[in-house]
Amino acid sequence: MARYGPNVHDVLIVGGGGAGLRAAIAVAETNPNLSIAVISKVYPMRSHTVSAEGGAAAVIKPDDSLDDHAYDTISGGDWLCDQDAVEAFVKEAPEAMIRLEHWGCPWSREENGSIAVRPFGGMKNKRTWFAADKTGFHMLHSMFQTTLKYDPILRYDEYFVTSLLVDEGRCQGVVALELATGKIEPIAAKSVILCTGGCGKVFPFTTNANIKTGDGMALAYRAGVPLKDMEFVQYHPTGLPFTGILITEAARAEGGRLLNKDGYRYLQDYDLGIPEDKPVLRSMELGPRDRLSQAFENEKEKGRTLDGPYGAYVHLDIRHLGQEVIDEKIPFVRELCRKYENIDPVHEMIPVRPVVHYIMGGIHTDINGATSLDGLFAAGETACVSINGANRLGSNSLTELLVFGARAGSAAAEYASSQSSFGTRLDALATDEKKRIEKTFFNSNGNRSERVADLRKKMHNAMEQGAGIYRTEASLKTSGETLSVLRERFKKISLEDKSYTFNTEFVSAMELSYMFDVAEAIIESALKRTESRGSHQRMDFPERDDQNFLTHSLAYKTGQEIARIEYLPVTITRWPPGERKYGQ
Amino acid sequence: MQKKRSNDPFWWTLFGAGGTISAFFIPVHVLLFGIAMPLGWISVPDYETLLQLAQHPVTRLYIFALVSLSLFHWAHRFRYTLYDGLMLKHLEHYIFIFCYGSALAGTVITGVLIWTI
Amino acid sequence: MSTRYERYRPTSYHHKMSIFWWVKRKPYMLFIIRELTSIFVAAYAIILIVKLNALKQGAEVWEALLVSLSGPFSVTVHIVVFIFVLFHSITWFKLAPTAMVVKIGKKKIPGSIIIAVNFMMWILLSGGIVWILLQ
Amino acid sequence: METTINLQVLRYIPEKDPDPFYQEYEVPLREEWVILDALNYIKDQIDGTLSYRWSCRMGVCGSCGMMVNEKPILTCETFLEKYMPGPIRIAPLNYFGVIRDLVVETDGFMEKVKRVKPWIIRDKEKAPLEGEYLQTPEELSEYKQYSMCINCMLCYSACPVVGLEPQFIGPAAIALAQRYNYDNRDEGQNQRNDVLLTDDGIFECTLVGECSEVCPKKVDPAGAIQRYKVQGATEWWTSVLLPFGKK
Numbered sequence A: 001m002a003r004y005g006p007n008v009h010d011v012l013i014v015g016g017g018g019a020g021l022r023a024a025i026a027v028a029e030t031n032p033n034l035s036i037a038v039i040s041k042v043y044p045m046r047s048h049t050v051s052a053e054g055g056a057a058a059v060i061k062p063d064d065s066l067d068d069h070a071y072d073t074i075s076g077g078d079w080l081c082d083q084d085a086v087e088a089f090v091k092e093a094p095e096a097m098i099r100l101e102h103w104g105c106p107w108s109r110e111e112n113g114s115i116a117v118r119p120f121g122g123m124k125n126k127r128t129w130f131a132a133d134k135t136g137f138h139m140l141h142s143m144f145q146t147t148l149k150y151d152p153i154l155r156y157d158e159y160f161v162t163s164l165l166v167d168e169g170r171c172q173g174v175v176a177l178e179l180a181t182g183k184i185e186p187i188a189a190k191s192v193i194l195c196t197g198g199c200g201k202v203f204p205f206t207t208n209a210n211i212k213t214g215d216g217m218a219l220a221y222r223a224g225v226p227l228k229d230m231e232f233v234q235y236h237p238t239g240l241p242f243t244g245i246l247i248t249e250a251a252r253a254e255g256g257r258l259l260n261k262d263g264y265r266y267l268q269d270y271d272l273g274i275p276e277d278k279p280v281l282r283s284m285e286l287g288p289r290d291r292l293s294q295a296f297e298n299e300k301e302k303g304r305t306l307d308g309p310y311g312a313y314v315h316l317d318i319r320h321l322g323q324e325v326i327d328e329k330i331p332f333v334r335e336l337c338r339k340y341e342n343i344d345p346v347h348e349m350i351p352v353r354p355v356v357h358y359i360m361g362g363i364h365t366d367i368n369g370a371t372s373l374d375g376l377f378a379a380g381e382t383a384c385v386s387i388n389g390a391n392r393l394g395s396n397s398l399t400e401l402l403v404f405g406a407r408a409g410s411a412a413a414e415y416a417s418s419q420s421s422f423g424t425r426l427d428a429l430a431t432d433e434k435k436r437i438e439k440t441f442f443n444s445n446g447n448r449s450e451r452v453a454d455l456r457k458k459m460h461n462a463m464e465q466g467a468g469i470y471r472t473e474a475s476l477k478t479s480g481e482t483l484s485v486l487r488e489r490f491k492k493i494s495l496e497d498k499s500y501t502f503n504t505e506f507v508s509a510m511e512l513s514y515m516f517d518v519a520e521a522i523i524e525s526a527l528k529r530t531e532s533r534g535s536h537q538r539m540d541f542p543e544r545d546d547q548n549f550l551t552h553s554l555a556y557k558t559g560q561e562i563a564r565i566e567y568l569p570v571t572i573t574r575w576p577p578g579e580r581k582y583g584q
Numbered sequence B: 001m002q003k004k005r006s007n008d009p010f011w012w013t014l015f016g017a018g019g020t021i022s023a024f025f026i027p028v029h030v031l032l033f034g035i036a037m038p039l040g041w042i043s044v045p046d047y048e049t050l051l052q053l054a055q056h057p058v059t060r061l062y063i064f065a066l067v068s069l070s071l072f073h074w075a076h077r078f079r080y081t082l083y084d085g086l087m088l089k090h091l092e093h094y095i096f097i098f099c100y101g102s103a104l105a106g107t108v109i110t111g112v113l114i115w116t117i
Numbered sequence C: 001m002s003t004r005y006e007r008y009r010p011t012s013y014h015h016k017m018s019i020f021w022w023v024k025r026k027p028y029m030l031f032i033i034r035e036l037t038s039i040f041v042a043a044y045a046i047i048l049i050v051k052l053n054a055l056k057q058g059a060e061v062w063e064a065l066l067v068s069l070s071g072p073f074s075v076t077v078h079i080v081v082f083i084f085v086l087f088h089s090i091t092w093f094k095l096a097p098t099a100m101v102v103k104i105g106k107k108k109i110p111g112s113i114i115i116a117v118n119f120m121m122w123i124l125l126s127g128g129i130v131w132i133l134l135q
Numbered sequence D: 001m002e003t004t005i006n007l008q009v010l011r012y013i014p015e016k017d018p019d020p021f022y023q024e025y026e027v028p029l030r031e032e033w034v035i036l037d038a039l040n041y042i043k044d045q046i047d048g049t050l051s052y053r054w055s056c057r058m059g060v061c062g063s064c065g066m067m068v069n070e071k072p073i074l075t076c077e078t079f080l081e082k083y084m085p086g087p088i089r090i091a092p093l094n095y096f097g098v099i100r101d102l103v104v105e106t107d108g109f110m111e112k113v114k115r116v117k118p119w120i121i122r123d124k125e126k127a128p129l130e131g132e133y134l135q136t137p138e139e140l141s142e143y144k145q146y147s148m149c150i151n152c153m154l155c156y157s158a159c160p161v162v163g164l165e166p167q168f169i170g171p172a173a174i175a176l177a178q179r180y181n182y183d184n185r186d187e188g189q190n191q192r193n194d195v196l197l198t199d200d201g202i203f204e205c206t207l208v209g210e211c212s213e214v215c216p217k218k219v220d221p222a223g224a225i226q227r228y229k230v231q232g233a234t235e236w237w238t239s240v241l242l243p244f245g246k247k
């Protein structure tokens, strides 16, 4: 909107995924007079939300209850969730989902035309809404198409944010690079919402898309905002070897079985219940993701997994479901297996292994998405409002985008309305940033020789070896040291590509620098948490320790190499910590 | 700024009708009258029979529809072939008049012939 | 506060389409041939007009036309026309289901059935014409 | 020695050379590699200056479309082996302006998508608390196929009319319009007709049909357009024959 002239807005949203678009609509609905901008390094419909398959959870059926949803979430999260946030989340989830239905999302239906739901791992009742097995795709496209009808929402497509503009103690916009032209410019706003998604790409083997490099986390972290609970990285138990393509949990929800090399349903050996023919909620294959991935690791130790060119794997068997169910409920699973593994799951078993999937941690926010920096908000996978605790319950994330995207949107709109002016140093800050980029990346003198791909590969190895499903003090320390060495080497980065037009090598280099920050926070937080909880499993501290660690870890960026870790108590309202029981 | 709706639906309807009727009937016509009869594979009906047949109201309607719609089928398709295949979009108006004009002329001639036969 | 410094304003490259674009790929070639069948459809419509005219002029004119139509030139032309209109019919019926969605009850009829029905009708109608003429 | 395959990749770097040229690379031929893996190999190991878009690597984000041996495909789901023994010629998508190497301009396409009003239009909207709109599985199946479009633009690159008539609104956008027209929750068809029954709309399409052939998600835009033509024609005749019946 021309009210301010170009590049000046009321609310600026970084990220055009599910969270970002939902936030944008929320701002437009809160106050239609605000100028809203969405910046995204890819066209919004390319955002990673598009890959989500299985579904989104919200209570809608009469035999379900908000308390059950809250309990499943909290126990799934090994009691590290903030329960006030979870309560708000489960309460607002159904309305958020119905809204999306009104915006045209093609949810799968019951015969009578009402919403159909399916079970998901770790749930007492069926409550996962789905659009076949392309839920994220349909949600993202419905939302993107809906944003097109709001005139106040402007887009900066294929702009890459390189830093936040912080002046007078408030976040007042970003500096961004227009990929097509190489133009680096400030984009000012009275409030900024980071919705930049996760950071799976710090690991080598992940379901995450190429763009999930934790940019927003690093941006906030560099601006002094703490990252919360970064040690909690979720492995999904069923990814395709080599590609890491996800085989959705819905495959197990519909009745898929995990078999080791002897064709044995090994999960029964890991306190996950007894095998039944039909899928049983919160049992066996429908246990939580952390436990299933850990069971795989143990099977591997015992030599009961199969060996392939890309490491150990087990089988996911859905043959008994029959072609009709597969084509109706999980057609994408079949499509992916045929395309990428050249097998037809109607007749063959699917090779799978655990794969890095999601990060529970993220930018520390309150229940409205506000961070500790005035004017800066965050939502979606990049944020941590703490509903996911130590292990996210499958299908809570998509709903989280809606509920907390909307909350952050309204909060940011309100904040923007309360501000009347901009700081005076924004242009100067942007010029500094431009100089920094010029110096770090486009400077050809000196003995620069480090390549992005090399450093990235080394970082991947360090993260996989040091911060995988099972961790020890030694493994984490070694990885931490490798990271320091790599960061040092990064200072000598050299780009072959000196062009200003769509320079993807530069973008990869920036992303790598973001990933170093995120990796550092993960390693440090994991090192300091001397207990095992949810997805964070320490071989040297195998027990959960509520005495000392019923707390969130907060990683702060310091001048030095190593993050400073502080702790914040978990909010408990109605569900005192208990044992996580599955298979009953 | 809203654009005007185009009249193409009208021409397209004629094109479609012509395409269908010609697809069903023209091959057999060509085969019988153009190939089989001249080569003597089958005998040619004599003049009187044919004339009688042609004067039957159903045949009149059939011939009229077949000829006219086939021409409009051509007109529409050929118009776009000239636009796209030969990249003559800049001659749009002439092409338009030439194509549908010819079809219209053919239709009128056929109408007169059929009426007076 | 707009500071749009333009270091370099790149120009995007636009490929010019060749007038022979349709020779590049087989499907395009087939498409152009399909479109050109319309010329042969029209040609036959004109032949029909000529015949009608002859029929109207009387038996003599008609006979004369028949003679000239049985010459090798005319037969060759008709064979060419025949090939093209055949191509027209086949492509036309094959495309029929793209525009039509036919349902029986709640089930969509698959396109292949619609095509098959079209082909059957085609044979029946052609047979009908043959029958009328050979009466 | 590992077997390799030859890739001829179109390069365009406007600052350097006003004309595009083909550059050759030799990459390992691995059974499990798709074309995109080969490009990533080039980018990481041979030539860091090559630019192209990609993200999901699972055929759903729609960013990695390119012309491979003259045919538009998604490079993340097409195996190298298919092109044995090579060479493989890789170029940016046809009929879009090339920004750099394999990266094309997308703005025009995005504008067309917006122009067909791809959102639910209703006279009266229901409040969320009143619950969901009902939609039976059959009603869903009416438009489901058209909702599968990933905006990969392959169909635009396959359609010569798009090349000849840059104004033509194009296959995916029309399929998207149909996706909403056939949704029983929507009442906006008349507004979309205003956009699509014009000169840039559906009647530009001469049913080349390649759009549907190359579509990786079987959206069948050609079918969507044909069905729209039938609707358009019906609409036209009703408005002529029943001039007063139209609202």
Ligand SMILES: Cc1cc2nc3c(=O)[nH]c(=O)nc-3n(C[C@H](O)[C@H](O)[C@H](O)COP(=O)(O)OP(=O)(O)OC[C@H]3O[C@@H](n4cnc5c(N)ncnc54)[C@H](O)[C@@H]3O)c2cc1C
Pocket: A014, A015, A016, A017, A018, A019, A020, A039, A040, A041, A042, A043, A044, A047, A048, A049, A050, A051, A052, A053, A054, A055, A056, A057, A135, A136, A159, A160, A161, A162, A195, A196, A197, A198, A207, A208, A209, A211, A212, A215, A216, A246, A248, A357, A358, A379, A380, A381, A382, A394, A395, A396, A397, A398, A399, A401
């Ligand atoms: C394969 C897969 C399947 C999944 N399935 C499910 C499921 O079934 N159910 C469920 O609940 N969850 C699922 N998830 C998790 C869920 O999809 C994600 O957590 C969620 O989509 C994240 O959405 P987002 O809006 O936070 O971020 P994203 O959708 O990742 O969007 C991030 C946005 O930020 C932009 N951006 C990032 N960095 C920058 C920068 N520097 N400058 C400018 N823009 C930037 C990007 O362009 C993008 O638009 C799945 C995840 C994966 C990987």
Ligand code: SF4
Pocket: D148, D149, D150, D151, D152, D153, D154, D155, D156, D171, D172, D175, D211, D214, D215, D216, D217, D218, D219, D220, D221
């Ligand atoms: S219709 Fe098919 S080819 Fe065209 S953009 Fe959509 S998915 Fe791609």
Ligand code: F3S
Pocket: D158, D159, D160, D161, D162, D170, D171, D204, D205, D206, D207, D208, D209, D210, D211, D212, D221, D222, D225
């Ligand atoms: S290729 Fe083009 S001409 Fe029509 S059928 Fe498809 S849009």
Ligand code: FES
Pocket: D054, D055, D056, D057, D058, D059, D060, D061, D062, D063, D064, D065, D074, D075, D076, D077
């Ligand atoms: S990379 Fe997403 S579609 Fe190919």
